[in-house]
Amino acid sequence: MPILEGKELRIVGFLCNWCSYGGADTAGVGRFKQPTDLRVIKVPCSGRIDPLFIVKTLLAGADGVLVSGCHPRDCHYTEGNFYARRRLEMLKRFLPIMGIDAKRFEYTWVSASEGQRWQEVVTKFTEQIHELGAAPKIVGAEAEETLKLMEAAL
Amino acid sequence: MQNLEDLKEQVRKALPELDVVIGWTGGYDPLHATPHFIRRDEDIDKLQVNALCVHNLATYLPSMRGKKVGIIVKGCDSRSVVELLQEKLIDREDVTIFGFGCTGVVDQTKIRRIVGDVGNIDSCEVSGSEVKVSASGTEHKLAMSDVLSEKCATCRYPNAVLSDHFAGAEITSTATFEDGYKDVVEFEEKPEEEKFGFWLKEMDRCIRCYACRNACPMCVCRDHCVAQSRDPHWLSQEAHVRDKWMFQVIHAYHLAGRCTECGECQRACPVDIPILLFKKKMNKEIKEVFDYEAGINPDATPPLMTFKAEEDKITERKW
Incomplete structure (x- = not known):
């Protein structure tokens, strides 16, 4: 059994290829200590992130989602993060009506040189999620139930 | 409706220039109205406009693009027409809008609950x-x-916001923006677990008939809806509550800054899931952050289709 089982929560990070992914790399190269809960998905730009990716991630059972892109005015594609900012802000305000704590989702900006900042962002966000604890899971997956029934019938 | 004859006269005059005028007529029983496509003079006599005319006829417009279409609209329906114009999904010169002052429509679910x-x-x-x-x-x-339908009790736009012909007198409304969102505020105050549980229970009833999508005037993807797409594969074909819920969030998000709150999604739902709540929540936030309402100004750009380098009301988080 892995030593971290039960101690780690599942956090998904969507990072833009040009800034935040580089920033995370810088943090790694600099050997900054980081919590290990985060799983990173690299996307071309924060503007590529459909807010529904985040909803789907959360409904699929993630405990937290972190989005990070280039600072506004620094987008590799000039304006991707400006659109992203509007969409993500709307998502953050929308989540409470679903019964999902808005603190489970954050979006921020980290540039490729900001290794130190990346360490800070990951640490703080992970702490925030640990304070909230595990997210409520959607149970009773019918397909699984059906499979069990079928197995029993065989 | 008091001015039905005026409206019929306006339709009669305009009909020779148009391919079709969409209105309402009696449905399969006296309690229901149904959409009515007026092509000939004799069809005009069958026109019915009253509180049973619940359907938002703007839903038909994008599919009839290229034809000269007249449409009879309630205040809420006219906002959908304006939103379609804003998004250039229909052409202003091809659409003739017949407006009237609407006093509200019934909620068939409420009638069913009383009558049995x-x-x-x-x-x-x-x-x-x-x-x-x-x-x-x-x-x-x-x-x-x-x-009375919930949306009508707090209606701020009883008259068509844009019309070529207007029958009868305009109706004044005293409702404020806040009046319409009291239910959202109330629901939001509940604890997170209760809301999560509420949706799990409500969404479980969904039969994935997609009536909500088909009735929605702003759902214009039709055959390319992500709900049925395999690539990208947003939703599985499982009858699992996660997929049903996900679809409703997709619907709400695809309507962010576009929804005119005609309430057709919730009305069309055969199992009465309160899905309008998602759209109202989104609209409330859109209004708060961007001071914008969909379907009011034909020249406005929906807020998520544009940006400002310095946003007025989005503050960056410190870390």
């Missing part, structure tokens, strides 16, 4: 303050305030 069995309706009379329904030989007198 609505399978055998003998007659239905609608006046300004009362709906008289005779079902299976029993007479029911329902106060309009008891069966």
Whole structure:
């Protein structure tokens, strides 16, 4: 059994290829200590992130989602993060009506040189999620139930 | 409606220039109206405009692009027409809008809850303050305030916001923006677990018929809807509550800054899931952050299709 089982929560990070992914790399190269809960998905730009990716991630059972892109005015594609900012802000305000704590989702900006900042962002966000604890899971997956029934019938 | 004759006259005059005028007429029983496509003069006599005319006819417009279409609209429907114009999904010169002052429409679910069995309706009379329904030989007198659709009780746009012809007098509304979102505020105050549980329970009823999508005037992807797409594969074909819920969030998000709150999604839902709540929540936030309402100004750009380098009301988080 892995030593971290039960101690780690599942956090998904969507990072833009040009800034935040580089920033995370810088943090790694600099050997900054980081919590290990985060799983990173690299996307071309924060503007590529459909807010529904985040909803789907959360409904699929993630405990937290972190989005990070280039600072506004620094987008590799000039304006991707400006659109992203509007969409993500709307998502953050929308989540409470679903019964999902808005603190489970954050979006921020980290540039490729900001290794130190990346360490800070990951640490703080992970702490925030640990304070909230595990997210409520959607149970009773019918397909699984059906499979069990079928197995029993065989 | 008091000015039905005026409206009929306006339609009669405009009809020779148009391929079709969309209105309402009596449906399969006296309690229901149904969309009515007026192509000839004799169709005009069958036109019905009253509190039973719940359908938002703007839903038909994008598919009839290229034809000269007249459309009869309530205030809320006219906002959908404006939103379609904003998004350039229909052409202004091809659409003739017939407006009137709407006093509200009924909620069939509310009627069903009071009357009980609505399978055998003998007659239905609608006046300004009362709906008289005779079902299976029993007479029911329902106060309009008891069966009025929720959206109508707090309606701020009873008159068509954009029209070429307007029948009768305009109706004044005293409702404020806040009035319309009291239910959202109230729901939001509940604890997170309760809301999560509420949706799990509600969404579980969904039969994935997609009536909500088909009735929605702003759902214009039609055959390319992500709900049925395999690539990208947003939703599986499992009848799992996660997929049903996900679809409703997709719908709400695809309507962010576009939804005109005509309430067709919730009305069309055969299992009465309160899905309009998602869209209202989104609209409330859009109004707060961008001070924008969909379907008011034909020249405005929906807020998520544009940006400002320095946003007025989005503050960056410190870390």
